[in-house]
Amino acid sequence: MSRFTLAMTAVQLTDEQFFQLCQNNRDVKFERNPKGDLIVMAPTGGETGNRNIEIAYQVQAWSRETKLGIAFDSSTGFRLPNGADRSPDAAWIPRERWNALTPEQRTKFLPLCPDFVIELRSPSDNLNELRRKMEEYRDNGTRLGWLIDRANRRVEIYRPGCEVEIVENPITLSGEDVLPGFVLHLEPIW
Secondary structure (H helix, E strand, O other): OOEEEEOOOOOOOOHHHHHHHHHHOOOOEEEEOOOOOEEEEOOOOHHHHHHHHHHHHHHHHHHHHHOOEEEEOOOOOEEOOOOOEEOOOEEEEEHHHHHOOOHHHHHOOEOOOOOEEEEEEOOOOOHHHHHHHHHHHHHOOOOEEEEEEHHHOEEEEEOOOOOOEEEEOOOEEEOOOOOOOOEEEOOOOO
16 A cells, blocks of 8 residues: 555644644655545655656756746645645745745645646556546636656646546647747656
């Protein structure tokens, strides 16, 4: 088992307590759903970790070159408007949103939903759970989201107000108007 949920109906952690729990247990990845339940995830395996860093590298290289915003890796926590705390495999926000955060907000889980997220399905991930997570991102303000399913060589594209677009075996993905000029090359990820 690589993931389980602890119901927290009897005890609700404050944002500060949850942040401290994560800091004190850095070998374990935690998320929280909107009800405050803890989602405990094991570290990824080698293949998934390698693909995650390839994705983060491509997003960061584009972000550094364009200077349009700030890119984040899978260890970054985001406090979504619905109260959930999530850590997408890669994320990006425009520079204006980063500049609007206080110095203290920048050191904790960011109190916003990223404009762009990527989730990479690992062999142990439940596809329906990942789809719910992608819907949650979209419902909380993500403008573009990609769920990359390596096992089926398929990408699900999430946009506000649109049906999910499914692309079979793409070679590249476009950042559209959210990440102008960004192209994710999928060959090293498949």
